[in-house]
Amino acid sequence: GDSVTQTEGPVTLSEGTSLTVNCSYETKQYPTLFWYVQYPGEGPQLLFKVPKANEKGSSRGFEATYNKEATSFHLQKASVQESDSAVYYCALSDGPGTGSNRLTFGKGTKFSLIP
Amino acid sequence: DPKIIQKPKYLVAVTGSEKILICEQYLGHNAMYWYRQSAKKPLEFMFSYSYQKLMDNQTASSRFQPQSSKKNHLDLQITALKPDDSATYFCASSRRDRGEQYFGPGTRLTVL
Numbered sequence: 609g610d611s612v613t614q615t616e617g618p619v620t621l622s623e624g625t626s627l628t629v630n631c632s633y634e635t636k637q638y639p640t641l642f643w644y645v646q647y648p649g650e651g652p653q654l655l656f657k658v659p660k661a662n663e664k665g666s667s668r669g670f671e672a673t674y675n676k677e678a679t680s681f682h683l684q685k686a687s688v689q690e691s692d693s694a695v696y697y698c699a700l701s702d703g704p705g706t707g708s709n710r711l712t713f714g715k716g717t718k719f720s721l722i723p
Numbered sequence: 724d725p726k727i728i729q730k731p732k733y734l735v736a737v738t739g740s741e742k743i744l745i746c747e748q749y750l751g752h753n754a755m756y757w758y759r760q761s762a763k764k765p766l767e768f769m770f771s772y773s774y775q776k777l778m779d780n781q782t783a784s785s786r787f788q789p790q791s792s793k794k795n796h797l798d799l800q801i802t803a804l805k806p807d808d809s810a811t812y813f814c815a816s817s818r819r820d821r822g823e824q825y826f827g828p829g830t831r832l833t834v835l
Contacts, residue, residue, distance in 0.1 A: 640822040651727075651813050651826035652766065697766065701822040708779030709754060709822060711815075713766040 610635040614698050614714035620722050621688055629683040629717045631672075631698035639700040641674055641681045642711070646695045655683075655696075693720040726750045727827035729814050734832045736804050743790075744799040744830045746814030754778070754819040755797040757789060760829075761810035769812075772797055773819045804834045 614631040621627060633639060641658040643665075656667040661676035674681045683696060695716045703709035730745040748755060757769040771778040775791040790798045801808060811831045815824040 642822070644826075649828075651815075651828050654823055654825060657823055699766075701824075703822050708771040709756070709817060709819070709824070710768045710771055710779055710781065711756075711758070711766075711824060712768065715765040 610712040612698055612712055612714040615717045617718040619719045622722050624687050627685045627688045629696050632680040633700050637702055642699045643683050644697040690721055729827040729830050736834050740804050741802045744812050746797050748795050748816040752816035752818055754817050756815040757799050758813045759810045806834045809834045
């Protein structure tokens with residue numbers, strides 16, 4: 609089946625530094641890729657969908673580029689702030705259209721600022 | 724106004740009992756899903772429905788039964804509850820032709 613592997617957390621950084629969360633995947637199909645963010649006590653929120661291979665997706669200062677050859681789509685942000693503290697999930701879908709749209713998630717990477 | 728409503732937010736049950744988790748979406752989507760999140764496992768897909776029909780089932784146990792009475796409702800009935808069922812259950816929805824799924828706030832189930 610499909611699998612997603614991402615940076616093991618927790619990750620702690622100083623405000624204003626850059627954040628990278630690595631994510632790679634295995635699937636036999638052509639996947640649709642996503643980044644989600646989850647705050648305590650809430651459901652996952654869609655951060656953005658990663659477009660086609662070698663294109664960049666972005667939202668709220670975060671961006672990711674889908675590298676088809678490396679089967680990876682790492683999340684990056686140039687300058688983190690307090691409001692970025694959350695758990696970040698990469699996910700792939702077997703849809704839309706052909707599959708069930710099932711999302712397969714990585715284990716999540718918890719990020720927080722160094723106090 | 725919340726676009727995906729899940730009720731209740733917290734639920735405590737005794738082993739062997741039955742509970743129903745409620746989910747309603749007001750995004751106009753035609754596909755709905757259930758996922759489970761526990762301390763032991765990451766977000767885990769359970770079911771997907773489109774136009775009130777089952778598309779995919781990744782839950783091995785028949786104790787978990789989705790119920791769709793309306794196109795914007797997908798409830799989850801869990802019978803013969805076990806302590807291992809303790810988790811937060813998330814409902815999500817999407818357009819069938821689009822992959823982006825939007826999640827509700829979750830129901831946190833504790834089985835004693």
